[in-house]
Amino acid sequence: xxxxxxxxxxxxxxxEGQVRGLAQMVEDDRYCIDILHQIQAVKSAISKVESAVLxxxxxxxxxxxxxxxxxxxxxxxxxxxxxxxxxxxx
Numbered sequence: 484x485x486x487x488x489x490x491x492x493x494x495x496x497x498x499e500g501q502v503r504g505l506a507q508m509v510e511d512d513r514y515c516i517d518i519l520h521q522i523q524a525v526k527s528a529i530s531k532v533e534s535a536v537l538x539x540x541x542x543x544x545x546x547x548x549x550x551x552x553x554x555x556x557x558x559x560x561x562x563x564x565x566x567x568x569x570x571x572x573x
Contacts, residue, residue, distance in 0.1 A: 491532060498528045537567075 502525060508518050541564075548560040 491535065494528065494532050494535075498525060498532070501525045501528065540564075 501521065505518065505521050505525065508521060545560045545564070548556040551557070
């Protein structure tokens with residue numbers, strides 16, 4: 484990872500705390516809508532981390548493969564992205 488891994492780890496740790504908070508809300512039998520709002524917040528936070536990692540991959544790993552001029556490496560990185568997007572569609 485070429486971007487600051489500490490920032491990504493900090494985001495993930497915040498998400499981890501949110502998920503623990505969700506578990507506590509369920510244990511405390513909190514109102515379902517409150518739990519659902521927190522679930523949406525966790526999903527949004529995960530989506531932001533996913534986007535940052537994807538942008539990093541495109542800016543560094545994919546760009547490096549393109550600059551290399553190596554068709555096999557380019558095809559590999561392109562194939563990884565296609566596979567990822569196919570999983571998203573399922």
